[in-house]
Amino acid sequence: MGSSAPSPDDTKLCGVVDMLEGRDAIQGELDRLERWASANLMKFNKAKCKVLHNPKHSYRLGGEWIESSPEERDLRVLGNEKLNMSQQCVLAAQKANHVLGCIKRGVTSRSREVILPLCSALVRPHLEYCVQLWGLQYKKDMELLE
Structure with missing residues (x-):
């Protein structure tokens, strides 16, 4: 087993996007989460990050785009x-x-x-x-x- 950095598992970010300001606010929160993780020597497993929404808007975590999904499972x-x-x-x-x-x-x-x-x-x-x-x-x- 190789060594790996700790990860902020089960982080949830929620918001309503009915206008571009909502989209920008969520992107700002994602940027803030990425800075927090980096400052704490942690990183998100970006392959597990999903956006649960109508795919009109795209979001990034760090430099990578987050995949959109029509449904997700959390806590089974x-x-x-x-x-x-x-x-x-x-x-x-x-x-x-x-x-x-x-x-x-x-x-x-x-x-x-x-x-x-x-x-x-x-x-x-x-x-x-x-x-x-x-x-x-x-x-x-x-x-x-x-």
């Missing part, structure tokens, strides 16, 4: 440029249904005393993980998770 939560979490709900429901299928195939007892603790321990975490962050916007998403 998938969001898109509109912060719509519907796809995250679909993925959570799929995982929960997969675990339910495993329980159904692997457990012969159907008694409440056996099934309820299994569902609480193995299924609910998939449905509840970071649910506060999801901020469910649509009734269909809530119904899917229920």
